[in-house]
Amino acid sequence: MSLLIKNGRIITATKDYTADIYCEDETITQISPNIDPPAGAEVIDATGKYVFPGFIDPHVHIYLPFMGTYSKDDHASGSRAALVGGTTTFIEMCCPARSEEPAEAFELWNRKAEGNSACDYSFHMGVTRYDESAEKQLRDLVSKGLTSFKVFLAYKGAFGVTDDELYNTLKLAKELGVIVTAHCENADLVAAKQAEFVAEGKVGPEWHERSRPVTVEAEGVHHFCTFLESTGAAGYIVHTSNRPAVENAIAAQQRGVDVKIETVIPYLVIDDTYAQKPDFEGAKYVMSPPVRAKEHQEFLWQALADGRIDTVGTDHAPFDFVGQKDMGHPARGSDFTKIPNGIPSIEERIKLLYTYGVCENKIDLKTFVAVASTNSAKLFNLPGKGDIAEGMDADLVIFDPDYRDKISAETQAMNVDYSGFEGVAIKGRPSAVTVRGKIQARDGKFVGDQSRGKLLTRAANPS
Numbered sequence: 001m002s003l004l005i006k007n008g009r010i011i012t013a014t015k016d017y018t019a020d021i022y023c024e025d026e027t028i029t030q031i032s033p034n035i036d037p038p039a040g041a042e043v044i045d046a047t048g049k050y051v052f053p054g055f056i057d058p059h060v061h062i063y064l065p066f067m068g069t070y071s072k073d074d075h076a077s078g079s080r081a082a083l084v085g086g087t088t089t090f091i092e093m094c095c096p097a098r099s100e101e102p103a104e105a106f107e108l109w110n111r112k113a114e115g116n117s118a119c120d121y122s123f124h125m126g127v128t129r130y131d132e133s134a135e136k137q138l139r140d141l142v143s144k145g146l147t148s149f150k151v152f153l154a155y156k157g158a159f160g161v162t163d164d165e166l167y168n169t170l171k172l173a174k175e176l177g178v179i180v181t182a183h184c185e186n187a188d189l190v191a192a193k194q195a196e197f198v199a200e201g202k203v204g205p206e207w208h209e210r211s212r213p214v215t216v217e218a219e220g221v222h223h224f225c226t227f228l229e230s231t232g233a234a235g236y237i238v239h240t241s242n243r244p245a246v247e248n249a250i251a252a253q254q255r256g257v258d259v260k261i262e263t264v265i266p267y268l269v270i271d272d273t274y275a276q277k278p279d280f281e282g283a284k285y286v287m288s289p290p291v292r293a294k295e296h297q298e299f300l301w302q303a304l305a306d307g308r309i310d311t312v313g314t315d316h317a318p319f320d321f322v323g324q325k326d327m328g329h330p331a332r333g334s335d336f337t338k339i340p341n342g343i344p345s346i347e348e349r350i351k352l353l354y355t356y357g358v359c360e361n362k363i364d365l366k367t368f369v370a371v372a373s374t375n376s377a378k379l380f381n382l383p384g385k386g387d388i389a390e391g392m393d394a395d396l397v398i399f400d401p402d403y404r405d406k407i408s409a410e411t412q413a414m415n416v417d418y419s420g421f422e423g424v425a426i427k428g429r430p431s432a433v434t435v436r437g438k439i440q441a442r443d444g445k446f447v448g449d450q451s452r453g454k455l456l457t458r459a460a461n462p463s
C-alpha cells in the first residue's frame with residue numbers, strides 16, 4: 001500500500017511549506033518538493049489544499065452509561081463521524097461506576113472499541129473509587145501502557161471522588177508518571193444549587209447554567225490545582241468554559257504547578273443564549289460545565305491564540321433530543337437535573353475550529369494544528385501522531401478551504417437525532433483523511449475499513 005500526496009500546503013504546529021508526501025504502508029517515508037509517482041502508488045492531487053497531521057480529540061465519550069441512559073454512538077458510528085470530520089485518533093473517557101472494578105471496566109470499554117473503531121483510539125482511565133483493590137488494578141493498567149487517569153470533582157454520588165480519593169489518586173499518578181485529567185466543578189455547591197432551584201420551581205433547561213455558575217467551576221479548578229500542588233502530580237483540566245477557571249489554572253502554573261488546560265468546541269461556538277431557547281429547545285445545549293456568556297467565549301479564543309490553553313477537544317457526549325434529553329421535559333415532570341448532559345460534536349470540531357478560529361483570524365494555522373493535534377500527542381504520549389515528518393504515522397488530513405456548507409443533523413454521520421450546530425455555516429472540510437496510510441474518509445463520507453483503528457498505549461508504541 002503506497003500513497004503519494006502532491007502539491008499540498010503542509011501545515012504543522014511549527015512549519016508551513018509546500019511539498020509532496022510519500023507514504024509506504026503505515027508510515028510517511030519521504031517528504032520533498034517533487035516526488036515522481038512510484039509504480040502502483042495511489043496519488044492525491046492536493047493543489048490548493050492544506051495537508052494537516054491527523055487531528056486528535058483528547059476528550060470523547062463513546063460508550064457512556066450516564067444519568068440513567070447511554071450515549072448514542074458506538075465505536076463504529078463515533079469513529080466514522082470522527083474521520084469524516086478529520087479526527088484520526090480519539091481518547092475516550094473510560095468511566096466505571098463506583099461499584100465497578102477498574103480492570104473489568106477497562107476490558108469492557110476496550111472490548112467495545114476493539115475491531116469496531118475505524119480510527120485509532122486510547123483511553124483516559126477513570127478513577128471513580130480509590131481503595132487498595134482499585135489501586136492494585138490501576139497500577140496494573142498503567143504497566144500495560146495507559147498514560148492517563150480521569151477524575152471527576154463533579155457528579156456527586158456517581159463518578160465523583162472524595163478529597164481523600166483525589167489525594168491518593170494523585171499520589172499514585174505522581175509515582176507512576178501518569179497525567180491526571182480532571183472535570184473540575186464543586187459537586188456540593190452544584191447539588192445545593194440544583195436542590196434550591198428545583199424546590200423554587202426553577203426547572204427549565206435555562207436553570208442548568210445558573211446551578212453550576214462560573215464560580216463553581218473556578219473553585220473546582222483551584223481545588224484540583226491545590227491537590228496537584230501538594231502531591232507534585234501532573235494534571236490536565238478538561239473542558240474549561242470560562243475566564244476565572246482558566247485564570248485559576250494559570251495562577252497555579254505560575255506557582256509551579258504542572259497543569260495543562262483544555263477547552264472544547266461547544267464553548268467556542270455556542271453561548272448561554274442557546275440553553276435559554278424556549279419550548280425545551282435549550283435542552284439540546286445542556287452540558288457540564290455549561291455553555292457560558294459570550295464574554296467567556298472571547299476570552300477562550302484569546303487564550304488559545306496565545307498558548308495559555310493547550311488543547312481543543314469536543315467532550316462528545318451524544319444523547320437524542322427525543323427519548324433522552326426529554327427526560328427533563330415538562331411532559332415528564334420538568335426537571336433540568338434529569339436532562340442527560342452532553343453535546344454531540346466529534347464530527348464538527350475541526351470544521352468549526354477552522355471556520356470560527358482560523359477564518360476569523362482568532363488563531364493562526366499553526367496554532368490550529370497545535371491545539372487540535374500536536375499538543376495532545378505530546379501530553380498523552382502518542383508517538384507517531386500529531387506531526388508530519390518522515391517516520392511518523394501516515395495520519396493525514398487533506399483539507400479543502402474552499403468548501404462551503406451548513407451543518408445539519410440530516411447529513412451527519414453521528415448517530416444522534418439533532419445537531420447542536422444546526423444551520424451553522426462552515427468554511428472548509430476534509431477532502432481526504434488517512435489512518436496509517438489508508439484513505440478512510442473522502443468528501444464528507446466514510447469510505448474505509450471499519451476495523452482499521454488500533455489501541456494506542458505506551459507499551460504498543462514505545463517512545
Ligand code: URP
Nearest residue numbers: 183287288315317341342
Ligand atoms: O456534559 C458533559 N460534559 N457530559 C459528559 C460527561 C462529562 O462531564 O464530561
Ligand code: ZN
Nearest residue numbers: 183239288289
Ligand atoms: Zn466532564
Ligand code: ZN
Nearest residue numbers: 059061093315
Ligand atoms: Zn467529558
